[in-house]
Structure formats: structure tokens, C-alpha cells
Amino acid sequence: MIRRKDTRRMAKRPTKPTKSVEPRRAGRGPSPEKTAQTRRVIIDAALGEFLENGYADTTMDGVARRAGVAKGTSYRYFPAKEALFEAVVREKIAGALIDADPANRRPDEPVSTFIRRTMLVSIREIERNGRAAIARLVLVEGARFPEMTEIYRRAMFEPLLKQIRDLAATARARGELRRPELEDYPHLLIAPIWFAIIHNGLLDRAHPLDIGDLFEAHLDLVFDA
Template identity: 65%
Template structure:
């Protein structure tokens, strides 16, 4: 009988010990975020080829093997960086966030324009340049970026272009045929600022706004 009385207490003690050993979900998410943020800094400073998981761990302030608990390879870590630092822009332009009756042009100015104004400061432009410069040696970077960022964004813009034509907002059908026109100035600005002329950087936000003025009726 005494043994039976001890079982609930023993079970509780075992559960407490388990909780002490296992990190909380909040702690796990925080560590993961720290690793991904450190990886972004490492990739931008050293490039993908020279970056190492050990260096990422040092930047994040975690043990050398900790990044591998979350990301089995450097490619998987890069994918997480793209998702955390860049793919959020796709969420902002999601058509589900468009208010009832809101014109497409106004929606793009409300969602994409603010993102383009800080694209350089937030490191998104630099990460895109990393894909451009190292994508030939590491095609997986291009595949990750295309799958996580480029294709979803282009699909959203394609739908919005058709909606804009139906609403009579466009100056021509060019945007419906080539939705890439919306992001072409962004990519030109990214290439210009990092590769063509770093001494005279372009305002990518202004380029995007000007492009909207050219494509949409006011």
C-alpha cells in the first residue's frame, strides 16, 4: 500500500525532472531565431561558400553543435534565413490582406512600398545579391530563393494585375502580360546598389513608386 502511495509523487517528480531537462517551446523558438539571425549576418559578411555552421554558432552565442539540432545542413539554414528575413514580404502582399473595395494600386502602395523603402537596411537586398553572385556555384540557393520568395510573389502580382485590369486601373494590358514589370525596377536597384555603382546607390522605394505611377491610372 505504501508503494502505491509513492507512485503519484514519483510520477510528479519524474515529470518535473523532465521539464527541467527539456527546453520550453518559447526558449526553443528564441534559440532558433537567434541562430537564423546570426546566419544572416554570417552569410552577408562572408558569403555562402565561406560561412560555416561553427561561425554561426559563435555569432548566436550557442554551443558549436547547437545549429545542427535545428538545421542539418548549411543549405537548410539558408532556407530558414530566406523564410525569416525575406519571405515575409510575400505575406504582406497576400491578396487576402486587401481590404474590401481597395484598389490594387493603393494596396501595393500600402503593402509593398514600405517594404521597398527599407529593403537595403533590412538586408533583403544584400541577400538577393548573394543569390545572384553565388547561385552559379550553388544552384540550391537559387532554387530556395525561387521557391520561397520569387515564385509566390510573382503569383500574387499576377493575380493582382488581372484584378487591376478588371477594375480599370491599368494604363495598358502590359502588366497583365508581364507581371514581372512590377518587380523589375526593384531588381535593377538591387543589382545597381551592390554590383554596378555602390558609390551612388539608388532609392529602390522611389523606383518602385515611380513604376506604379507609370503602370496605374491615378
């Protein structure tokens, strides 16, 4: 005798309808303006810390306290002190390179006039805006912290030399320079600046040189030679 299967056991259980889960909306972060402002505040604080304490004794904690932000916030923008120093150099120090870009020279403007209109104006402020102090910091602590020197060389020194070399080539082509040395050695133009930075900060603080006047006198010698 064949027994019938219990169809009740084989019946499929009704499936429960699945509920659609809406993705959780991410919370709104700070606006781009607020982000940029926070970044500027941290960089300003870092400049103050570097100038007051030097590179070795500047800490991310100190920068955060000075900026009035949480330590985690400063790390969110700058993962290490090296990155923070590079931001200071690029935005507070190397920013002067923008005006002196040879592309900004007027078509008929003499190169020496362009240098006076751009570089000389910036150089006259070099002691007041922290640029000279950062240069001294690199001179004093760069041997212990080679990453400082590399950052300064890459962000400030080499771009400036390229600008001077390009300007010297233009001046030679226009007949403003009779000799080729400035094109071959663009360091010649900024040598008095570095001498004055060393003199004012290390050699004779009691009798500082006017870096702007020294550079202007040197500029006259270079273009009159």
C-alpha cells in the same frame, strides 16, 4: 519392487515476486518559448554571417559562435547550411510577402493604393533590412551553389510573382489597368527593384539609387499607362 519417486526433487521452487519497475521520467526539455527564441537567435546569426562572409564562406561553426550556442544546438535546429539559408530567406526575406497578400486588400481599395501601402513600405526598407544584400548574394554565388537559387526561387520569387499576377487580374477587372501585360508578365513590376539592387551593389556603389522612389515612379507609369 517399485521405488517411489523422490517428491522433494519434484517440488516446485517458490517464485520470487517481481518488482514493478516504474518508467523513468524523461527530463523536461526547453519550453516552446525558449525553443522559438533559440531558433530566432540562430537565424539572426546566420543572416549576419551570410551578409558578412557570403554563402561559400559561411559555416555552421561560425553561425553557432555568433549565436552563442553549441555547434550541436545549431545542427539540432538546422541539419545543414542549406536548411539554414532557407530559414533565413523564408523568415527574414520572404516575410514581406505576408503583408502584400491580395487577401489583405480592403474590398474597395484600389490595387495601386494597396501596393503602395504594403509592397512600397517594404521596398523602402530593402537596403536596411538585408533583403537587397541577400538578393545580391544569390546573383553572385547562385551559379556556384544552385541550391541557393532554388531556395530563393521557391520561397520568395515565385510566390511574389503569383501575388502580382493576382493583383494585376483584380486591377484589370476593376478597370484600373487598361493593358494585360502586367498580368501576363508580373516580372515587369519588380524589374526596377532588381535593376536597383544590381546598380547599388555592383555597378555604382558611389551613387546608389533610392529603390523606393524608383519603384513608386515605375508604379505610376504602370497604372497610368
